[in-house]
Amino acid sequence: MAQHIPLGVIEGFFGRSWNWQQRTELAGFLQQTGYSYYLYAPKSDDRLRSHWRQDWSQSEWANLTTLRDHYRAAGIEFGIGLSPLDLCTPEGQTDSACLHQKIARINQLEPDILALLFDDMRGDIPQLASIQTQLAHQAAEHSNAHQIMLCPTYYSDDPVLAKVFGARPNHYWETLGQQLDPAINIFWTGPKVCTEHFTRTHLSDVADRLGRLPFLWDNYPVNDGAVKSKHLYLAPYSTDRAQIGDLIAGHAVNPMNQFQLSKLALASLPHAYRDAHYQPETLFTTLLDQLCPAELRAALTRDAAFFACEGLDGMTTAQRNLLTERYRTLGENSAMAAEVADWLEGYYTFDPACLTE
Structure with missing residues (x-):
């Protein structure tokens, strides 16, 4: 209901x-x-x-x-x-x-x-x-x-x-x-x-x-x-x-x-x-279709769980460099992909003013 x-x-x-x-x-x-x-x-x-x-x-x-x-x-x-x-x-x-x-x-x-x-x-x-x-x-x-x-x-x-x-x-x-x-x-x-x-x-x-x-x-x-x-x-x-x-x-x-x-x-x-x-899993596919261009949709389908669970600390330097290059290329046509690339390159560093984690 x-x-x-x-x-x-x-x-x-x-x-x-x-x-x-x-x-x-x-x-x-x-x-x-x-x-x-x-x-x-x-x-x-x-x-x-x-x-x-x-x-x-x-x-x-x-x-x-x-x-x-x-x-x-x-x-x-x-x-x-x-x-x-x-x-x-x-x-x-x-x-x-x-x-x-x-x-x-x-x-x-x-x-x-x-x-x-x-x-x-x-x-x-x-x-x-x-x-x-x-x-x-x-x-x-x-x-x-x-x-x-x-x-x-x-x-x-x-x-x-x-x-x-x-x-x-x-x-x-x-x-x-x-x-x-x-x-x-x-x-x-x-x-x-x-x-x-x-x-x-x-x-x-x-x-x-x-x-x-x-x-x-x-x-x-x-x-x-x-x-x-x-x-x-x-x-x-x-x-x-x-x-x-x-x-x-x-x-x-x-x-x-x-x-x-x-x-x-x-x-x-x-x-x-x-x-x-x-149904969250089914909805995620729908939202990717609605909000992402095709190549980014495929990339996030593959990487979203890894970004959430492993994150930056779970990547080797080689993985991080490869992902950065991939999303930076996709970012030429997608602001969403550009944000992923920025995150991979450390542009969203931790603010120590946040004390409660």
Whole structure:
């Protein structure tokens, strides 16, 4: 049975960013494939992160405005992801005026969605859940977006989060669930930061803790980590994604650094929710036919599993050189093949700012 839940893409990865042309192109792709929203939250935009108090340059603002217009024209909701992390510290809690000013600026874009993203920060802060709840409620009060979303600091059961960002405060998720307006969705990545398979038992348990259905932040096919940057993930979503629609509030995908190659996995997710008999293996062949020229289709049919499982570390120098030459030749007529060649040549190196792999 088809399941109708909000499906979207979050540009939320570390490393080599997409460019404005690619972000614009994505609007049409999302419209054609069955997505409903896009969240602009690149780690490289410091006006949303480390320098969030500062305004965008005139050219950056023009690009954002143009991007918003393209999504509106395509009928795709447009969102902004803001990370005012320092407001969670004792020093920053008295600085709410800056948050209101930033939201007023973002309001000029008339976004459909405003997300407060509190990932990638120290979390061993007293009353962290209450502080983040208050900030989310302030955002809801001052924003003209119709949907407010929150990414908690601890967005998974994965112990790596406590290892990197400090011990999770006691009853953190339960406090969020009790205090946060139920109209505000909470992102969740699953039992792991990068979850391969979601179970119904896990999602039901999370809903109990959060006091609402979790909104999936799906870290497939993202490949920005120390290990994952050495791999390409081109295969469709597994069948578990077709079995959880009644247990989530929505589904957001964090794609790869490789814009064109991300399309193969992205195009499959709406099928998982729409097709009564979803078959990833058969769908992969169909998507290769739709998105790739013939020679590239043959090459990826042969190499996709190797790129995902073995990756760069599983290649000999001779193999890597041969593959680079092959895909560089194919890249003369295909941006997707050119991305494979760039990856093989090390153009997508790991960004050490990504801490959670």
